[in-house]
Amino acid sequence: MNERFFRQGLLAVALAALLSVAAGSGYAGNLVIWIAIAAVLASTLRFVLLIGELNFAVAAFFGLGAYASGAATTLWQLPFGLSILTSGVVALLASAAFGYVTLRVKGPYFLLIGFAFTEALRILYTRSEWLGGNSGMVGIFPPAVLGDYFPTFVVAVAGALILLLARIEHSHLGRVFVAIRDNDSVVRSVGIPVHAMKVLCFCIASLVAGVAGALQAFSNNVISPLDFSFMLSTFALAYLKVGGERHALGPVVGAVLLVLLASVAQRFGGSEQIFYGAAIVFGVLFMPDGLTGWLARRRTARAKTALPSPAGEMQ
Amino acid sequence: MITTDTPSIRLRAQGLSRRFGGLLAVSDLSLEIREREIVGLIGPNGAGKSTTFNLLSGFLASSSGRLQIDGHDVTGSSAETISRHGLVRTFQHGSMMRTMTVEDNILIGAIGGMRGGSRHERARRVRETAELVGLQHVLGETAGNLPHGLQRLASIAIAFAPRPRLLCLDEPLTGLNQTEVASVLATFRAIRDRFDTSILLVEHNMKAVMRTCDRLYVLHHGQLLATGTPAEIRENPQVLAAYLGNVNVD
Numbered sequence: 001m002n003e004r005f006f007r008q009g010l011l012a013v014a015l016a017a018l019l020s021v022a023a024g025s026g027y028a029g030n031l032v033i034w035i036a037i038a039a040v041l042a043s044t045l046r047f048v049l050l051i052g053e054l055n056f057a058v059a060a061f062f063g064l065g066a067y068a069s070g071a072a073t074t075l076w077q078l079p080f081g082l083s084i085l086t087s088g089v090v091a092l093l094a095s096a097a098f099g100y101v102t103l104r105v106k107g108p109y110f111l112l113i114g115f116a117f118t119e120a121l122r123i124l125y126t127r128s129e130w131l132g133g134n135s136g137m138v139g140i141f142p143p144a145v146l147g148d149y150f151p152t153f154v155v156a157v158a159g160a161l162i163l164l165l166a167r168i169e170h171s172h173l174g175r176v177f178v179a180i181r182d183n184d185s186v187v188r189s190v191g192i193p194v195h196a197m198k199v200l201c202f203c204i205a206s207l208v209a210g211v212a213g214a215l216q217a218f219s220n221n222v223i224s225p226l227d228f229s230f231m232l233s234t235f236a237l238a239y240l241k242v243g244g245e246r247h248a249l250g251p252v253v254g255a256v257l258l259v260l261l262a263s264v265a266q267r268f269g270g271s272e273q274i275f276y277g278a279a280i281v282f283g284v285l286f287m288p289d290g291l292t293g294w295l296a297r298r299r300t301a302r303a304k305t306a307l308p309s310p311a312g313e314m315q
Numbered sequence: 316m317i318t319t320d321t322p323s324i325r326l327r328a329q330g331l332s333r334r335f336g337g338l339l340a341v342s343d344l345s346l347e348i349r350e351r352e353i354v355g356l357i358g359p360n361g362a363g364k365s366t367t368f369n370l371l372s373g374f375l376a377s378s379s380g381r382l383q384i385d386g387h388d389v390t391g392s393s394a395e396t397i398s399r400h401g402l403v404r405t406f407q408h409g410s411m412m413r414t415m416t417v418e419d420n421i422l423i424g425a426i427g428g429m430r431g432g433s434r435h436e437r438a439r440r441v442r443e444t445a446e447l448v449g450l451q452h453v454l455g456e457t458a459g460n461l462p463h464g465l466q467r468l469a470s471i472a473i474a475f476a477p478r479p480r481l482l483c484l485d486e487p488l489t490g491l492n493q494t495e496v497a498s499v500l501a502t503f504r505a506i507r508d509r510f511d512t513s514i515l516l517v518e519h520n521m522k523a524v525m526r527t528c529d530r531l532y533v534l535h536h537g538q539l540l541a542t543g544t545p546a547e548i549r550e551n552p553q554v555l556a557a558y559l560g561n562v563n564v565d
Contacts, residue, residue, distance in 0.1 A: 172422065172426055172434065175419050175423065176423065176426060178412075178419075179419070179420075179423045182412035182413060182414050183409065183410075183411065183412050183413070185406060186411060186423070187423060187427070188374075188394045188398070189372065189374075189398060189406070190403055190424045190427030190473065190474070190477050191395050191398030191399040191427040191428065192395065192423070192426060192427045193395045194395070
């Protein structure tokens with residue numbers, strides 16, 4: 001069943017990459033890029049939820065990744081691949097330090113610290129002249145080789161990252177993460193270093209968020225501090241809540257749906273912030289497990305009515 | 316100062332104390348558990364049994380005293396470290412992951428005890444452990460949905476999956492019917508006989524404790540009141556007074 005999941009996942013990523021070729025590099029291409037990045041962000045948020053924590057610092061590590069690529073490309077003239085690698089490493093190291101200190105607290109405290117860290121970093125960017133201060137950094141271009149295929153590249157990388165997270169979730173390590181959320185005392189009692197495992201989970205998610213930040217910097221060519229405020233974490237939460245957090249596909253479904261709807265809403269002059277807020281409220285009230293959860297429940301319900309015998313109720 | 320221990324002593328606690336504000340929950344407690352011994356820790360409610368368990372397993376730091384496992388000084392060590400030295404404990408309430416399957420619950424125990432083991436080796440350990448405690452037919456069930464008796468067994472399976480040399484069980488028989496009690500006690504003996512495991516039990520079921528334990532420690536008001544074989548304890552006037560006194564208060 002696991003293997004089937006990954007085969008289907010790879011197929012889905014390949015299909016999405018092909019579709020993105022059709023979208024080209026215009027407005028549709030940008031939309032595709034944003035959907036891919038949004039899906040990665042929401043997936044990392046879900047990944048940290050495996051240990052039971054809501055990671056509002058996701059925007060901070062996304063921003064660190066974007067700024068790392070910005071600095072690597074424009075200040076240090078590093079090649080494209082190395083810039084992306086720098087983003088991942090910077091996010092990884094920063095999250096190791098941040099996670100080590102903050103993951104000793106749980107729940108609302110951890111959430112608030114993440115929120116504060118995100119805003120502190122944003123203000124730090126505005127005061128850092130070498131990073132362009134308030135106006136940010138310009139001229140972060142992907143290599144010309146990619147040309148019109150840059151959206152396809154982003155979709156492929158995003159898909160690979162999401163599959164990587166799903167793979168880890170299905171491994172024994174992933175089982176340890178979920179066990180920590182469920183009952184960390186028992187996990188500790190059998191000799192598993194709970195704190196180190198939580199930091200590891202956080203680091204994996206932040207590494208991925210950092211690479212997503214790099215993709216964002218290269219696709220926008222311009223970054224500024226305001227792109228990385230806590231609102232971004234809220235958006236990621238909206239994608240996750242609407243898509244559903246039970247299944248690894250949830251964040252992807254949420255990202256596709258909300259980004260597309262938001263682009264429509266913008267055309268009518270609607271404010272996307274209000275739109276995302278309403279989506280969270282609607283999702284939590286009417287679809288507690290999101291769209292994927294709702295679909296799964298409908299499928300079980302249909303299976304039950306189709307086969308009312310006791311044998312049919314065995315899932 | 317290095318004390319040379321005969322290897323047969325699994326756990327040695329010397330003068331353990333723990334103070335909560337003005338309350339001395341455990342005071343100057345010394346105890347020893349030897350290889351292949353099943354030891355009972357008994358006492359009226361509030362005697363300090365749970366605190367003792369937390370002190371021995373590193374879930375609570377002692378205010379004073381020393382703790383040794385197999386001759387290693389583990390005083391002040393974290394719960395994870397103590398567990399890796401071979402002492403694994405269960406909890407009185409909900410000693411498992413309720414949302415996970417029984418198989419994954421036992422797997423967590425196996426992962427804890429088998430650093431660097433392969434996926435395959437862990438799976439085998441899970442199967443072995445499940446068969447040992449009699450859970451092989453419910454491996455796919457969600458642990459939280461199991462009947463109470465099987466949940467107790469699951470928590471024992473999780474704790475034994477790392478193959479600890481000393482298994483500390485906090486009220487493992489509570490809420491079990493007579494048949495279940497008999498089968499769990501048989502499991503304890505099987506674990507002891509096959510794996511040379513020592514077992515420390517906190518338990519209120521006196522009949523079971525008297526029948527199964529090699530030795531007992533009796534706690535009262537955080538202090539060691541008596542120690543000895545079940546037969547000796549049964550006739551100890553101080554122990555009788557402590558228990559009867561407790562009944563009178565109720």
